[in-house]
Each structure stands twice: as C-alpha cells, then as structure tokens.
Amino acid sequence: MTATLTERYISAVTKSLNPTAQDDVRVELEASIADAVEARVDQGEGQMDAERTVLTDLGDPAVLAAGYADRPLHLIGPKYFLTWWRLLKLLLWIVPVTAAAAVALGLTVSNAPVGEIIGQTIAVALSVIVHLCFWTTLVFFMLERTGADTGMKWSVDSLPEPQESGVGRGDLIASLVFLGIVAAALLWDHFVGFVVFATGDLDVNRGLDGQTGTMSLLNPELWPWWLSGALALIVLEAALAIAVYARRGWRPGLAVANTVLAVVFTAGALYLLVTGQLLNPDFLAFVADAGGEGFAAGDAEAAGEGGIFRILAVLTGVVIIGIAAWDIIDGWRKTRRQ
Template identity: 40%
Template sequence: MTDRNTLTDRYIAAALHAVPAAERDDLERELRASIADAVDGRVEAGETPQAAERATLEDLGDPAHLAARYLDRPTFLLGPAYYFTWLRLLKMLLGIVLPIATTVIVAIDLLDGTPPQRIVGTIVTTVLTIGVHLTFWTTLVFVVLERSGAKTARPGGAGKDLRSWSLDMLPDVARRTTGLVELVGFVVVTILFVFGVIWQQQVGFVRDAAGDPVPFLRPELWRFWIPALFVLLAAAVAGAVARYRTGHRTGTLVLASVALNLVGWAATTTLLLRGELIDTRFFAELDLTPLSGSWTTTYQGVAVAIALSVLWTIGDDVVKWRREARTAG
C-alpha cells in the first residue's frame, strides 16, 4: 500500500489547507510535478532520495507562503493559511450562537412582561453586541495563531531573531484528528462563556426594583469559585492548544482532560446541591417557580444531567483516544 504520509504529502497538504477546493487539484498537480523534478535533479547529482526530498521541500519554504505566491493573494490581517477556516468558523458561530441568544433573551423579556417595542430594541442590540464579540474574539484568536505559528517562515536575509519554519512543523496527514476549527471554536466559546459570567454579574438580564442587576450566579462565588473556574477554563484551553499542536489525542492530554472535567463537575455539583451556586432572587424577580415544587428537587435533576454530560464527554474522549492509538499502531 502506498504511503500517504511522506514529507511531500504532508507538505502539499499544508500548502493546500487554505486553498479553495476548486483550485486544489491544479495546484497539487503543479506542486507534485515541481517537487518531483527538483528531487530527480538532486538524485542525479548524487544525493539520496530521502535527502533530496528534504532539501527540495526546505528550499520551497513555508507551505502557507508558497500557496499565497501560487494564488497571487496578498496577506493582510489574516493570510491564506487561516482566512478560509476563519470565514467558515465565523459563519457557523454566527448561525448558531445568534439565534440561540436571541431566543433566550426574547423568552426572558416575555416572562418579564417587557413591551414588544422594547423587545425589538433588545433583539437588535443583542444581535449587534454578540455579533461584534463573536467576530472580534474569533478574529483575534486567528490573528494570534497567524502571528505565532503559521507565519514563521524566515525569508532570505531576514534577521536571526525570527523563528524559522522547518519540515518538522508539518503535521502528519494520516494521524491529524484535531482540526483548527475545533480549536478556535472551543477557544471562542470559552471566551464568550467567561464574558457571559462577568456580564451577568455587572449588567444581567434581570433587575430589581431599584434598577440594580440581579445575577444568575451567587455573588459570593467571586471570592473563590468563579476565579477558580476561570483557571480551569484556562487550563482547558491550554490542553486544546496542545492537542491541536500534537495533531491527535495522547494519553497525557486525555488524562488531563478527564481530571479537569471531574474537578469541574465535582465543584459545580457540590455548590448546586448545597444551594450555593444559583441566586434564587433571579427566579423571584421573574416570578418563576420550580415545576417540582422545590428548587432542591430541580437542582438534583440538573445535577444528574450534568453528571451524564460529563460522563459522556469523558467516555467519548477515551474511546476516540483508544481508536486513534489502535489506528496509529
């Protein structure tokens, strides 16, 4: 069986990553022919095939920049290595997050007896605010990735302080199971979640008679638990970045993910069942009562749902890791 994970395959896959599908076949054929001719010339000059292939690809330089030159596209805020992935992810996030957020806000306003004209204004404000945040944070993450990872090629004559691109940076074609969309989506959702936690405390959907915001989470949590949550989220983001850079799941990364999930689940469930997580004034202001007749019973049901979700996440991660390990082996 032909090895589809050679240096040339990995290089071409990296070069074609941001190229539109309609142009990939032509560019791949041109690249393969050019690389093959250069390798043959080096072999005829006395180099081994392996050394000739490596030297040829190193001479070509960073595949992202090579693709940009082939496509004759300028590199602005986001270069061709990330532009199309950024665009697809942004469209997906806007198509999912905006409708959900708008529905939630409308539902809360209706329950609160807000006049229809104010609801329309709230919808417009919400769509604009969330849309701007989604666009900003998604773009920011890609810009950071672009500046720190993709644009690492050092042109001839560049200073020695720039990080050089090398063939060792090429991801395996066959083994990469963690994509850029997955990474950026997770980072953006995490940022929005942190923003939501802060926003519900400072602004919120619900206000009391004095006009002060009534948070969903108890204010006492800011003394320790919410900062601790942010630390856990930062660790989760670091794990997602490490998984992306590795290209696949490893035992260490899966173990760290399991530990973070269990710690987060234990803390959340304990606070929830003790009645120390949610500020019941939030429900009181909305005139909401538990369907079961008791918030304790409702919290128990939520705790079960959280436990099932965490178990499913852990199980899915472990199963995929074992499957990838068997495939690699």
C-alpha cells in the first residue's frame, strides 16, 4: 500500500527523534495536519491540494525534527556568537602578526635570501590564520552543542565611558615634552656624549688610550646634515601635534602628514643602519674591547649570521620599523574614530 504524503512527512520527521518521543510527536503531527487540511477543505480546496499545501507550509521535516529535538541548526548561535567574534578578532590582530614577525626576524638574522623570507613569512601567517579560525570556531561549536557556560555575562558595569572628542592640552604638552627630550638627547650625544670611558678602556691602536671622558653613540659624521634633518623632522612632528590640537582631533590630511614623516624618518634611519653610518665606530670598538674574550667567542658563534653586531643591527631595524608602523596605524585609527 502506498503511503500518503502525510505519512511520509511524519515518518521523515520522527525517524531522527529519540524513540521515546516518536509516538508523541507522531500523534501531535497527525492531529495538527488533519485539522489544517480539514480547515482548507471546508473553504472549498481539494483534499490533495490542501494536504500538499499544509505540508509545504510546515517546511523541511529535518528542520521540524531539529525543533522537536532541541538541536541547533547553526554553527554558532546568538548566545556565543559575539564572544566568538570578539575573541577571534583579537587573536587575528595579535597572533598572525607576531608569528610572521618572529619568522621574518629569525630568517633575517640567519641571512636567508629575501625571497625565502617573504615566502616563509606569508606562508606562516596564512597557516596561523587558518588554524586560529578553525580551532577557535571548533571550541565554540562544542560549547554550543554542550550548552556550557563561557562565563562571559553582560552587565551595565561593562558600558564604556563616553570618549571626549578632540585632543586635550595634556596630550599636546606630553607630545611636545617628548619631542623636546629627543632633540636634546641628539644634541647632547653629539656635543657631549652619553658613553663614559675610563683610562685603558679603549684600544691603544685607535689613539684613545689614556683618556678619560665621554663619546657619542651616534656617528659624529652625521653632523651637520643628517642630524639637522632629524631635528627638522622633530620640529615638523611638533607642528603636527599643535595642528592636531588646534583642529581638535585627527583629520585625514593630518594622518597623511604623520605617515609621511614616519616613512621619511624610518627610511633615513634604516639607510644609515644598513650602510653602517648610524653608530659611532669608536663606540663599537669600545663595546668589542670591553667584552673581551667572551664577546669574541659569542661573535664567532654568530659568524654564520653575520656576527653579533649584524644581529643587533637587525633587531634595531625591527624596533625602528615597529615604532614607525605603530605611529602610522595609531594616527589613522584616531582619524577613523574622529
């Protein structure tokens, strides 16, 4: 005997349910479908058409069965979605960048080819992104299915404080004081010097033995042009800080100016660092002599990576790039908020 559409529909609904609930659901569905079909027939609709319409309105039997079984048909529901999304965004901002930077730094220190550095860095970053998305989603998928509590509950205490628009006078003063300290440090290093040496600390062959005094960290030959350029950039940074305060906040034009200043500073500093013109040769000789045999042994062990000074130069370059990148990102982030 051929089963009717109603029987086929009810069978499709109940087959995935717990056996103890199948009979109750079957009885309930039979009664509700019969009532709905009878109501349509009373309105003049044919028996077959009425039955087909009622079953169509009920929808996919698998969806209906999931409702009876209280099984979610979404990967991550509203209860966990915002927590999952906030955590994933935070991880994607931090972990891939950190991993890529670590790989790039390690390969650079080991004197790997540029192509290998770029390829390995991109591959690691993509791999980390995929793993972060998969494992974070899997954890919240399991939480969704088990109904576990994440411990994240919203309350009025978590409401953020209103942020004042514009830049306060305190921010301006702090920026100007910082820039003034940097300018004073550059001038002090050139005309006085930060490194104090005593008799016998320096190599006799360099003609400096028997002296007591100070020396500069930066190469004296940077004066006047390079140091004057650095001081000019500091003055422009101060003017930018004043402009931001006067405009009561960041604007796209100011963010562009900040980006240009950061790029110019970074390009100049990296050029001097790569060409070996940034640091004072006497200071480097002082460091090597002061380190003695231990320094020589460490330098020999690091010879495959170009020596200790090259490793320190790479680390210094990473710091310079990191500071400039943060300055640029921070400026555009504040511009977007404004």
